[in-house]
């Protein structure tokens with residue numbers, strides 16, 4: 001799932017564009033309707049021509065509401081960067097650009113809107129648009145939007161909208177999948193109640209899945225509750241996946257206990273902290289140098305808190321410079337190493353810059369000028385050995401341990417310690433072997449990667465069931481080829497079998513011979529098929545000893561239905577083309593045994609007369625019994641073995 005956000009100066013046509021694309025006007029507050037201006041975040045969604053559904057967060061452009069904008073852009077995959085063709089680049093065009101750039105949102109599409117308002121004839125219009133575009137390009141140089149496509153549209157006339165949609169689709173199509181580390185985080189951007197349901201929070205889910213029925217924790221308050229229900233794009237879901245706009249209906253927690261900026265997680269997955277160490281860059285066009293001990297506002301996830309900064313290693317930080325800060329916060333926030341954040345000055349309001357979180361739990365206040373502190377932050381920024389090893393697990397997927405260690409470039413001792421750390425934290429686990437057998441060819445999986453494999457397998461098998469409702473299960477080999485890309489084309493039977501074994505252990509799959517199925521899957525006939533089944537079985541009942549042959553049955557009820565009856569054991573197939581109902585087959589087999597037991601070896605002709613049937617059925621039956629080892633043929637007769 002993907003989420004995109006709007007960005008751009010107030011009144012440049014963001015909300016109107018979203019309405020033109022989705023049919024939903026994102027302004028939901030009465031005040032917004034009255035003032036015809038977006039104040040808080042708005043939400044919509046659409047399906048791209050390729051079939052992918054995306055969520056949309058519409059943000060306010062007005063500078064007074066930048067804080068609301070910051071609560072919404074955190075989890076987005078790409079931006080629709082809107083610039084009105086009649087006005088061109090304006091102050092919040094630049095400010096939003098700086099914010100998206102600090103947050104390292106991976107680009108998006110630049111939209112020149114309101115093209116219906118410019119120029120007289122075709123030529124002057126296109127000259128005007130070329131000029132605006134040149135200006136936009138020069139502003140984007142050196143930012144994440146440097147190479148972004150520019151599309152010219154009018155939300156009023158609809159011109160350019162199709163091109164915009166295709167451009168957005170191609171921009172999203174080559175993004176790697178959202179990471180799933182098995183530790184979901186949902187920074188809350190809205191909290192409300194729905195009569196009869198109770199507390200609902202919404203946000204953009206990252207890092208893992210949420211499932212209906214699970215226990216949850218809300219940080220920083222450490223409130224425990226349960227997920228009563230989940231929705232994505234107003235549709236009920238059992239599981240919400242990373243990168244989706246998610247509404248969580250929570251039981252056990254009151255609406256007034258939760259606020260924007262809180263984080264919904266699994267119990268114990270994360271902690272909150274009132275002190276963090278960060279890498280920081282002051283924007284080149286910041287109005288003043290940054291001084292030690294300044295009080296600023298920190299925006300991280302959907303949270304906004306006051307932060308007093310310790311400027312480390314330097315007296316002041318000049319515009320355009322990078323440095324290290326320790327932030328003492330007014331309230332605890334949930335931060336993960338590598339998270340991006342923004343700092344703003346409260347008054348006069350100004351976005352100063354931002355960067356990445358490097359340490360979420362610094363043990364003490366750092367001395368301002370201590371080379372050891374700086375060196376430690378520098379190496380933390382690169383990652384701990386455990387981070388690096390986990391990264392290698394995420395990249396390589398399920399593969400023998402040796403490959404992961406080689407990939408990580410860690411030394412023997414470091415790799416061993418890092419492995420222990422990850423095993424204890426539960427970020428990785430043994431897929432095959434036991435914790436004592438830490439052999440070089442043991443198979444491990446990171447929790448996050450495993451979740452991806454597991455849910456892909458479940459989806460593939462479920463799709464198979466719905467494509468072939470009359471089949472008992474999916475051939476194991478077919479599942480293997482479906483998982484090929486996730487198992488990195490690693491078609492080693494050993495890895496695949498270990499994966500299936502684990503999926504069976506975890507109750508995701510069941511094995512039946514060479515097939516796998518989802519627990520609870522059963523062959524179900526549609527009403528019209530059930531009628532065919534009934535009619536066919538009635539024909540079998542009418543002449544149990546000379547029933548329809550395979551071919552007759554297939555002509556009457558269709559190959560799939562007949563195959564399903566054979567799978568279900570209702571019909572027994574004897575080579576080459578004889579079918580009996582199960583009860584008739586059982587009866588005939590036991591009568592043949594009786595005959596031989598009481599009157600000695602029997603010939604095919606005797607059996608034929610006994611059942612008043614034809615040679616074809618009798619030969620199939622007797623050869624079948626020979627092959628089972630029930631009877632042995634001696635010349636023209638059979639005796640029991």
Ligand SMILES: Nc1nc2c(ncn2[C@@H]2O[C@H](COP(=O)(O)OP(=O)(O)O)[C@@H](O)[C@H]2O)c(=O)[nH]1
Nearest residue numbers: 010011012013014015016061113114154155156
């Ligand atoms: N002529 C014209 N007007 C537009 C277009 N898009 C938006 N507008 C108008 O511009 C004003 C601001 O639009 P809005 O979507 O609220 O801007 P936002 O503040 O960026 O969300 C509204 O009056 C819209 O009707 C367009 O493509 N053509």
Ligand SMILES: [Mg+2]
Nearest residue numbers: 014015037038
């Ligand atoms: Mg708007």
